[in-house]
Amino acid sequence: MNIFMVGSSADTALEQSYRRAMEAAGHEVFIYDVVDQFGEFTRFGRLGQIVNQYISVDPWRQKLNRDLSLRIRAGRPDLVLVFGNARILFSTLAFVKSVHDCRFVLVWPDPLTSLQPHVRDAALLYDGVATYCRASVALFERMGFANVQWVPLAADPALHENAAPASQFLYDLTFVGAWRPEREQALATLIRHFPALKMGIWGTSWSRSQSRTLKSHLHPKPLLGRQCAAMFGQSRLNLNVIDDACFPAANMRFFEIPVAHGLQLASACPEMAGTFKANEHILYFTDHDSLCTTVDYALSHPAEMVTIRQAGYDLVRQQHTYAHRTTQLLTRFL
Structure with missing residues (x-):
């Protein structure tokens, strides 16, 4: 199975723990590191990167999402896992779904206090949510997400x-x-x-x-x-x-x-x-x-x-x- 992750490629990140487990099971996994890739589209050097951490600059975000959309289309994955607040727009999900048949699942590993508006905006386009907190399942459903499942965090041996x-x-x-x-x-x-x-x-x-x-x-x-x-x-x-x-x-x-x-x-x-x-x-x-x-x-x-x-x-x-x-x-x- 071909699995495409959107999040962080840091060695201690949750994404890498899933990658190691999935590759051990025989799946092909690619991680699109949002922070690293954003560096390709931000301007004004180090200052621009710092600003981008706290303020969303729409032209930069649009360029990132265009690049992400084309990467997913080219990779033709069976499953796309979006981790946490990765800055993927609802329009990206809509475009990919219009040209390629794959499932998008939000992997949510944080308190609901961390949920950002762009994640909620894409609720109707996700095929499922894997939330670490059982108590949040009903809340994700009220926000419009489908197939919300409790999938706790775990150990990475x-x-x-x-x-x-x-x-x-x-x-x-x-x-x-x-x-x-x-x-x-x-x-x-x-x-x-x-x-x-x-x-x-x-x-x-x-x-x-x-x-x-x-x-x-x-x-x-x-x-x-x-x-x-x-x-x-x-x-x-x-x-x-x-x-x-x-x-x-x-x-x-x-x-x-x-x-x-x-x-x-x-x-x-x-x-x-x-x-x-x-x-x-x-x-x-x-x-x-x-x-x-x-x-x-x-x-x-x-x-x-x-x-x-x-x-x-x-x-x-x-x-x-x-x-x-x-x-x-x-x-x-x-």
Whole structure:
């Protein structure tokens, strides 16, 4: 099968995780990198590229979409997957559908607060939506999208899998992710209650942190890909404070930690709670009190944590990789 993706070709991008899984299944995949291609049509050098990130310049966008339309027509794919807010216009979908019989599916991996108008404008021309959040299915249907399916995020073993659990740990607890107020509050609470805790924090925008107690635990350089996986495996506990706007769905980290043989301590995730069961595959917390109680229990019961860590890995490997999601996509949209 010939599959054409519109999005990002960055190695750690969701598109690449799907590409690896689809190619392993024998499909031919091409990624049209919208950001890279936009560079061919923007003017005024670096300044134009910066402006284009925040303000849509219609002539540049029209040129990009013309190029995209012709690329799709020439490639004659069976399926076009459009990821997130990729700047594809409804007119592009209309043109391609008028000259080539293929299906367009929107792959939506973000909170609805991120949905941009150009995506909504093309609702009637999409043949389906694969949304990471079950709660958003009805909302996409109300916006006019057809065949809206819940297809959660997943683990990419090629990017994050560790071959075996660590026998020794570098940290008691780590957090890998961008700064958010709720994340800062959770980590600051832990340091107050466990001052001897060996903690590491990696991610962007942590310069915004107001907590003095966290300063010595911050690492300015973010971790990506294999570096991220290595740290997950070398920490006794991996904290996953899911972005408030992501609720009630699971974020990418939810699957990345267990496939790296990491033990995950996650904030409430109702859409996955029935599958990733508390104290069996994962540890959960609901507020700062339960966070501290759970950390205390985990650190004082290492043998039990070994069992949970392995069960989480097994569950992800058996049911929640992008190979599994690829099967879901192709079954539901073709």
